[in-house]
Amino acid sequence: MTTDAVDRAELGPSAALVADVFASACSSRAAFETITGKWASLVLLALAEGPHRFGELRRRVEGVSEKMLSQALHGLEREGLLTRTDHGSVPPRVDYALTPLGDDIARRLRELADLLQAAVPTLDESRAAYDAR
Amino acid sequence: MTTDAVDRAELGPSAALVADVFASACSSRAAFETITGKWASLVLLALAEGPHRFGELRRRVEGVSEKMLSQALHGLEREGLLTRTDHGSVPPRVDYALTPLGDDIARRLRELADLLQAAVPTLDESRAAYDAR
DNA sequence: CGGTATCCACCAAGATACTG
DNA sequence: CAGTATCTTGGTGGATACCG
Numbered sequence: 001m002t003t004d005a006v007d008r009a010e011l012g013p014s015a016a017l018v019a020d021v022f023a024s025a026c027s028s029r030a031a032f033e034t035i036t037g038k039w040a041s042l043v044l045l046a047l048a049e050g051p052h053r054f055g056e057l058r059r060r061v062e063g064v065s066e067k068m069l070s071q072a073l074h075g076l077e078r079e080g081l082l083t084r085t086d087h088g089s090v091p092p093r094v095d096y097a098l099t100p101l102g103d104d105i106a107r108r109l110r111e112l113a114d115l116l117q118a119a120v121p122t123l124d125e126s127r128a129a130y131d132a133r
Numbered sequence: 134m135t136t137d138a139v140d141r142a143e144l145g146p147s148a149a150l151v152a153d154v155f156a157s158a159c160s161s162r163a164a165f166e167t168i169t170g171k172w173a174s175l176v177l178l179a180l181a182e183g184p185h186r187f188g189e190l191r192r193r194v195e196g197v198s199e200k201m202l203s204q205a206l207h208g209l210e211r212e213g214l215l216t217r218t219d220h221g222s223v224p225p226r227v228d229y230a231l232t233p234l235g236d237d238i239a240r241r242l243r244e245l246a247d248l249l250q251a252a253v254p255t256l257d258e259s260r261a262a263y264d265a266r
Numbered sequence: 267c268g269g270t271a272t273c274c275a276c277c278a279a280g281a282t283a284c285t286g
Numbered sequence: 287c288a289g290t291a292t293c294t295t296g297g298t299g300g301a302t303a304c305c306g
Contacts, residue, residue, distance in 0.1 A: 019250035080259025117152035126213025
């Protein structure tokens, strides 16, 4: 962590923690941006339902391209949120699964998604009202 | 909602819900993308600590430009996650505050951020290990 | 099947300047 | 103070083609 974040450690609601998502240099912020990325978040959500193969993810996450999926997968693997298992067989088989940390995070994302899914009518109304102005 | 999502309603953990974040046409997905946007998520986190003025948010969310902040604010207001209160005074004073739904969402994001902040050592290690390969 | 490589278009986003 | 307007550019992401 940076010393800036240490200095600020007594201020926020996350007082006991040294890290700070608001700090642009903090690695928690970088991880936060990876996770909240357009595709990465949906990949995490998909993997929360169990391990998936590349093609399965491609189909599950509607609209993702191979390139973006590959990129998201690498990013999440880098942050240690998922594991990649290449079975080295022919035809190839590669499984992606969440690590414990990844699973924790995915669960929160799931709650968020559930909240949003339940709020769809409210959301649609707000948007319509805003656009009508 | 799309009929596809209705058809899929009995499959996932969100079985009871008709909406589906995985569906690119579902409004919950649009909201999900707004919320998980780079700046919007940090704005929500900041507002979870109480109402803020424009300038306060600008300072709190390290690295955000006026343009991006303004944009994020409009997006969140559109989704009905925050309210904008213009006091119409001179000098101008405008307050941004979360709606109940916005607050629900922000709380989940806070949990996510806390998880990440606590995991910083793990995160740093994973990243270093991955980059070393 | 599970990707990578390359090219390209577009737009997100920064910088700057200006206004109510 | 609280923004909007305009310009410019770098990176995101789509399409296509190809490889182990």
